[in-house]
Amino acid sequence: MSLAEPAALPVAASAAPRLHVLKRFSDRFKASLPAYLLLLPSLVFLALFTYGAMGRVFVDALYQRATPKAPVRFVGLDNISAVLADPAFTGAVFNNLVYAVGTAIPSIGLALLFALALARTSAISSALRAALFLPVLIPMVAASALFLFIFLPNVGLLDYYIGRFLPVLPNWLGDSDIALYAIMVITIWKNAGYYMLFFLAGLQAVPEDVMEAAHLDGAGPFMRFRHIILPELKPTFLFVIVIATLNAVTQVDHVFVMTKGGPSNATNLVLFYIYQQAVEHYDIGKASAATLLTLAALMGLTALSFRTMANREGGP
Amino acid sequence: MLFTRRLMLGLAMAGTFASALAVPAMAEGPTEIDLFFPVPVDGKLARDMGTLIKEFNEGHPAIKATAVYTGSYDDTLIKTRASIKAGKPPAAVIMSANFLLDMQIENELTNLDGLIAADGTTKEKFLGQFFPALQGNAVIDRSVYGVPFHNSTPLLYINADKAKEAGLDPSKPPQTWAELTDWAKKLTKREGDKVTQWGIAIPCAYDYCGWMMETLTMTNGGRYYNEEFGGEVYYDTPSMLGALTWWNDLVYKHKVHAPGATPGPAVSTSFISGNAAMMMLSTGSLTYVRDNAKFNYKVAFIPRNVRNAVPIGGASLIIPAGLEADKQKAAWTLIKWMTSPEKSAWWSRATGYFAPNMAAYKTPDMVDFLNKNPDAKTAVEQLDVAKPWFATYKTVPVRKNLEDEVMLVLNGKKQPKEALVAAQKAADETLKPYNAETSLKLP
Numbered sequence: 001m002s003l004a005e006p007a008a009l010p011v012a013a014s015a016a017p018r019l020h021v022l023k024r025f026s027d028r029f030k031a032s033l034p035a036y037l038l039l040l041p042s043l044v045f046l047a048l049f050t051y052g053a054m055g056r057v058f059v060d061a062l063y064q065r066a067t068p069k070a071p072v073r074f075v076g077l078d079n080i081s082a083v084l085a086d087p088a089f090t091g092a093v094f095n096n097l098v099y100a101v102g103t104a105i106p107s108i109g110l111a112l113l114f115a116l117a118l119a120r121t122s123a124i125s126s127a128l129r130a131a132l133f134l135p136v137l138i139p140m141v142a143a144s145a146l147f148l149f150i151f152l153p154n155v156g157l158l159d160y161y162i163g164r165f166l167p168v169l170p171n172w173l174g175d176s177d178i179a180l181y182a183i184m185v186i187t188i189w190k191n192a193g194y195y196m197l198f199f200l201a202g203l204q205a206v207p208e209d210v211m212e213a214a215h216l217d218g219a220g221p222f223m224r225f226r227h228i229i230l231p232e233l234k235p236t237f238l239f240v241i242v243i244a245t246l247n248a249v250t251q252v253d254h255v256f257v258m259t260k261g262g263p264s265n266a267t268n269l270v271l272f273y274i275y276q277q278a279v280e281h282y283d284i285g286k287a288s289a290a291t292l293l294t295l296a297a298l299m300g301l302t303a304l305s306f307r308t309m310a311n312r313e314g315g316p
Numbered sequence: 317m318l319f320t321r322r323l324m325l326g327l328a329m330a331g332t333f334a335s336a337l338a339v340p341a342m343a344e345g346p347t348e349i350d351l352f353f354p355v356p357v358d359g360k361l362a363r364d365m366g367t368l369i370k371e372f373n374e375g376h377p378a379i380k381a382t383a384v385y386t387g388s389y390d391d392t393l394i395k396t397r398a399s400i401k402a403g404k405p406p407a408a409v410i411m412s413a414n415f416l417l418d419m420q421i422e423n424e425l426t427n428l429d430g431l432i433a434a435d436g437t438t439k440e441k442f443l444g445q446f447f448p449a450l451q452g453n454a455v456i457d458r459s460v461y462g463v464p465f466h467n468s469t470p471l472l473y474i475n476a477d478k479a480k481e482a483g484l485d486p487s488k489p490p491q492t493w494a495e496l497t498d499w500a501k502k503l504t505k506r507e508g509d510k511v512t513q514w515g516i517a518i519p520c521a522y523d524y525c526g527w528m529m530e531t532l533t534m535t536n537g538g539r540y541y542n543e544e545f546g547g548e549v550y551y552d553t554p555s556m557l558g559a560l561t562w563w564n565d566l567v568y569k570h571k572v573h574a575p576g577a578t579p580g581p582a583v584s585t586s587f588i589s590g591n592a593a594m595m596m597l598s599t600g601s602l603t604y605v606r607d608n609a610k611f612n613y614k615v616a617f618i619p620r621n622v623r624n625a626v627p628i629g630g631a632s633l634i635i636p637a638g639l640e641a642d643k644q645k646a647a648w649t650l651i652k653w654m655t656s657p658e659k660s661a662w663w664s665r666a667t668g669y670f671a672p673n674m675a676a677y678k679t680p681d682m683v684d685f686l687n688k689n690p691d692a693k694t695a696v697e698q699l700d701v702a703k704p705w706f707a708t709y710k711t712v713p714v715r716k717n718l719e720d721e722v723m724l725v726l727n728g729k730k731q732p733k734e735a736l737v738a739a740q741k742a743a744d745e746t747l748k749p750y751n752a753e754t755s756l757k758l759p
Contacts, residue, residue: 264727
């Protein structure tokens with residue numbers, strides 16, 4: 001309670017000159033008018049294609065039809081509670097969490113490893129960088145079609161090479177215990193090269209003189225990595241983690257091509273669940289409600305990460 | 317100043333665009349129509365469709381048809397619905413035959429009775445051109461909503477070389493489940509615990525899995541759904557329990573079928589590569605197998621436990637609701653042309669689907685073709701025992717309710733009985749809104 005008392009004082013003091021604040025606000029607005037005018041075209045398109053669509057989703061999420069021929073009617077939060085009660089949705093959220101953690105950590109780890117190994121530019125390292133970046137250039141749909149053949153049970157490339165070392169040949173995409181991990185392998189393969197680029201850029205920013213000083217002070221490679229490189233790469237890490245998490249929610253092309261969320265929903269991710277509700281169930285209300293929940297989670301995550309980033313930049 | 321000039325330029329450009337778009341619509345040219353078509357099976361269907369439409373346009377100067385490729389059967393439904401919602405429906409669509417009921421319930425189809433009557437013929441006469449087994453999926457509430465275009469049934473494919481190797485006679489293929497089980501056991505090869513050749517492969521992925529369950533249930537004497545009413549499915553029944561238990565036994569008791577869910581393309585690849593000695597697959601894959609198998613193969617009816625029966629598959633031509641009269645008429649001309657005996661026969665030879673128009677099999681080219689490829693004849697003969705494809709309110713989710721549970725069984729996670737009880741419960745829930753409006757709406 002004692003903490004609350006001093007906090008109450010400044011609120012009372014600043015509440016009085018409200019007119020003054022308004023005037024200051026309008027002055028500031030006038031000053032930045034040209035900026036807003038310049039932003040106007042982009043804002044119009046953002047409003048039309050991003051915020052407009054979001055608004056529509058928000059409205060759609062509140063309506064539902066009771067029977068096929070009945071008109072849509074306002075149901076408030078019923079759609080949201082229906083989505084939350086749907087075991088397919090909670091299953092998809094759980095899958096998505098496993099998928100996000102299981103793809104973000106290995107692909108970021110690999111990316112850092114690649115970047116450290118290939119930080120110095122030479123003919124060989126440039127060639128290797130290009131090779132590692134190649135998966136990024138292949139569209140996800142095409143990559144999925146390729147992996148469909150690689151994962152074919154018994155006759156696919158994977159079983160052809162490693163099948164002889166396994167006691168039984170797994171049905172990579174048809175076994176509900178393995179399918180999600182098979183899908184994750186593709187994501188890691190595809191994204192590690194992309195994240196490597198950010199780490200390569202981050203490594204360029206590590207000050208050369210600090211590294212040299214550490215070298216002279218007798219710091220070994222691990223000490224230098226732990227105490228100089230890692231702290232310098234913190235903003236890069238934050239950025240890549242956000243991107244990787246967003247990718248885990250927004251990239252479902254391979255699910256679409258390879259498993260359609262199956263077998264038995266084992267590879268169903270949130271975005272694919274939304275697609276199923278909208279398209280297969282033809283239930284726009286529930287699809288919009290699920291979209292809204294996902295959007296809220298993503299926006300929360302983004303806000304959190306931006307705040308952390310801002311704090312880092314402002315801090316020591 | 318700068319802004320106004322930009323604005324003027326922008327307006328001028330927009331104006332040019334608008335007039336460019338408006339001109340062709342106003343000019344007195346041919347009626348332009350779109351045909352949405354899916355490519356659901358292996359092969360080069362898209363090129364064949366281009367050939368077909370080109371020929372149509374050359375013969376009909378008053379109409380300009382464009383074939384638009386729309387992905388799989390499921391994708392085609394999505395895209396058609398999206399265009400209807402956007403107010404620009406395509407003039408005709410090759411639609412998976414079991415989606416028609418769902419679309420009719422949602423008021424998305426044009427009733428074709430009027431167009432048939434305008435031609436001076438009767439419904440009975442018009443439908444009489446097609447195999448009777450196909451009519452169930454084209455007629456809803458005694459009105460015609462679709463025209464059968466290319467159709468299929470499931471077939472048993474046998475690697476004849478491997479059968480001979482195992483001491484089996486491929487000219488006498490298995491006719492009952494007991495015989496098939498016996499064949500599959502003899503055709504499975506093992507090295508220790510590892511299976512190097514599977515006796516039989518049956519596809520199970522969303523879409524195919526439901527179709528195969530319907531096939532096995534029907535050969536076990538059962539029905540999958542209520543053919544007269546879209547609000548009921550029969551998942552928790554003895555006939556389906558027997559079907560799923562047999563499938564489960566092939567995997568876990570006899571160990572002649574690979575565990576897990578295997579999609580159609582993986583099954584056909586497995587068969588072509590010699591990894592599976594027998595498979596159950598659509599007649600639509602017949603041309604693909606004929607072109608790619610490097611061994612002698614044989615096709616046969618799906619073996620029975622109680623009776624010989626199979627569901628049809630494939631697609632019908634439909635006209636979406638909400639189309640202008642001239643486009644509707646043009647679409648009807650295109651549909652009649654595409655389903656005529658000659659074109660139907662040509663398409664059948666190109667794809668492996670059978671031709672729904674019975675007269676197609678009397679054309680000289682077709683008689684010739686069947687003499688050369690007796691396997692195509694088996695597909696047609698099986699039509700005598702074919703019945704409609706399951707179609708309910710929300711066909712896809714209701715089907716998925718069953719498929720998810722079947723996949724759990726094939727992965728060894730559930731026993732058939734508990735899986736079917738769960739599937740029935742889920743499907744009843746999905747069908748509830750429709751029943752509330754129909755069977756349970758009481759005076």
